[in-house]
Amino acid sequence: MCAYTSDFELSSYDYILPPELIAMHPTHPRCDGRLLVYYRESGRIEHRHFRDFCEVVPRDYALVCNDTKVLKARLYASREGGESVREILFHKAFGKSRFLVQIRGRTKVGAVFRICDRTKYPTHFSMRVLEVLDNGLRVVEFGSADSSAPLGISELYVMLESCGHTPLPPYIKREDTLEDSTDYQSVFASNAGAIAAPTASLHFSEEDFARIGALYKVCFVTLHVGAGTFANVQSQDIRAHTMHSESYALSSQARDAILGDSKLLCIGTTTARVVEYFWRTHQSQGLCDLFLHPGNVPQRMDALLTNFHFPKSTLLMLVSAFVGREEVMRIYECAIAHKYKFFSYGDGMLIL
Template sequence: MTYFEQKIQENDFALSSYDYTLPSSAIAQNPANPRESAKLLIYQRENERIIHSDFYHFCDFVPQDTLVVFNDTRVIKARIYAHKLDYTTQKPSDKIFEIFYHKPLPSTSVPLFLVQIKGRVKCGDMLLIHTDSQNLSFSAQVQECLDNGLRVVSFMHNEHILGLTQVLDMLEKYGHTPLPPYIKRHDTPQDAYFYQSVFGKKLGSIAAPTASLHFSQESIESIKTHFQTCFLTLHVGAGTFMGVESPDIRQHSIHKESFSLSPQSAVAIEQAHKVLCIGTTSARCVEYYARYKVLQGECDIFLYPSKAFKRVDYLLTNFHLPKSTLMMLVSAMIGREKCLEIYDIALNKGYKFYSYGDGMLIL
C-alpha cells in the first residue's frame, strides 16, 4: 500500500465518525492581515511529517513541476435587507427582512431567482429593498414558497422586471458581504476586500472559496513565477453549508454547483506531472472533469474515504466544520483518522478554523 492509498474502515462511512469538539475561540472571526500572515500546516503523506509555517513560505513547500489550479469565482454581495410593503397602508413596515440570494432559476418567461428570506412571507408579498433620491425603488416579489424553506422571487426596479445582470448590479450596489453564520458579527467594508480572492473575476458564488483568501497579488505573482498555473470556475452555492443528515454518509445526496473550465485549462490539467488544487472547490471541479471530460455543467461529485482521487495530487484547504462534506473530502485524501489527528494538533497549536482561518497543505 502506497502512502496515498487509504485502508478503509467501516466507521469511515458513519457520520458520527466525523465529529470533533471545536471551541468557539478557535473559529476565526476576522481575516489574517496581511493575508500571508495566516498559519500554514504542511502534511507530507509520504513520511507523515507535519511542519508548521505560514503563507509567506508557501512556495517553499510545493514540489517543482506542479500545476497549481485556482478557482476564479467571485463572491456576490448576496445578503440584502428589505421592508415588507403593507397592502393596507401601501407603506413599508418597520420590520427588517433579510433576503439571501442563491442563484437564478432556469429560463422562464419572467426572470426568477432562488432566495432565502428571514421573516414570514407569502406568495405575492412585496419587499422593498431600496428607494433612491428620485423615488425609484428596488423590490422583490415572492412568487412561490417552496417546501424546503426557500423562496422564488422576481426582482424589480419600479415596474421593470430585472434580469440576471441587473440583479447582480443591484446586489453589488446595495448588498452585503455574505459572511457565514459562524462569524458572529455584521460585515464591514473590510470584508468586501478580504472575503474575496484577489484573482476572483466571475460573479456567481455566495460563499468564498476560502483557501484562496490567503494570497495577495504579490504572492500570486510569485506562484506564477515558480509554477505553472491555470484557472477554472466553480460557483460556491449555499449547499456548501448544508449538513449531512444521513447516518451513513454514502446515502447523502450532495448539492450541485455550476462550473466551467477552458480547453486550455483542461489540457494543462491532463498533461501536468502533478496537480495542486487551491481549495476543495478546485479539487471537486478537477475530479469531476477527470471522470466526465466535460468543460461546463453542474458538479455534484462527493469525495469521501473509498472514493479515490483520480487527478488531484496535492491540496491546499482550510480547517472545516465537523460532519461536513468538506471534511470528508479531506479524509478521502489522507484518511479520516489522520484528518482528526491533524485537526487536534492544529487546535493545540492555536490554528484558527473555518473561512477566515488558517490553512493546511497536503502533499
C-alpha cells in the first residue's frame, strides 16, 4: 500500500464522536458486546456480537493473547499535616525500592504522604517524594509503620491490592467500583504489572474463553500496558512521535507460533505490537517501543481484534497501518452510524 502524505498528518486521524457513544460501563454479559467484522480482501462489513466469535473466525488461526494483569494502581493519600486527599497513579518500578508515580497537584522533594484505604482513611503506609522529573513524574519510596526498610516491589503489590483502586481511564469520570476490579481485567490475566487493561481481551468470559481454547490454538505474550497508551501525539508529522516503551515477554508457545506457519490473530493492539516487535528483533523479552503506522506496517499479523480508539491516537494509527487510513475512517463512520460503543469498555472490531 502506498502511504500518501496525508497518512502522516496528525489531523488525518481526527473524527467526531458523539459523547453518548463513549462507554462508561462494560456490557454484561460480555458475549452481548457488539462486534463489527471487517474483511480486508473485500472491504465487507458485518455486524455481529461476541457470541458469534467462533462462528466468524476460521479454525486455522492461532490466537495470541496478552496475559498482563492490571494492578490496582490508583491510590489516594493525604500529605502529612492535614492536607486534603490527593490522587496518585503508580506507574512502574524505578529500582529495587524506588518507583515512578504521578501525583495530582504540585509536590516538592521531601514531601511525605499517608496512603489511604478505600474509604479515604489514612493507613500505616506512607510515601516519600525523592525526585521530581522533567516529565512531571515523581520518584518515590513507600514505607510501612511495621518496618524501617522501604517496600520492595512484591510488598508494594500487596499494598496496592489492599489499598489501591482500579485505574479506570481518565475519560471515565466516576469512582471505580468493586465490579470494575473484575470488569477491567481479562479472564486470563496472570502476570501483574499493567496500569491499563488490554481492552480487546475484556470481551471474553471464562466460559467463552474455554470454548475458544477447545477450538483454536491459543498462546500468550505479556506486555505491561503503561500510561503511555493514553499519551497524545504532539507532532503534526506522526513519524516524529516518540513512542512510549513497555516491558514485554513471550512464552515459548508464542515464539513458536510467530516463527512458524500459523495464521496469527492478535487479540488487541498490545499483542500486535509484541508480535511485530519480536518478528523484527527475535528478542523474547525487554522493552517494546514499536510504533506501527502506515509508514511502518505489520509484517507478521494476519488478523486483529481491537476496540474503537481515540481520535489522533497511536492505536488508531496502528489499525490504519493494517487496514489503510481511509478505510479505517470509513469503518469508523459506519460504527458511529450504527451506534457502536467506543473506547475501553466499548464494543469490538474484528479485522480478518
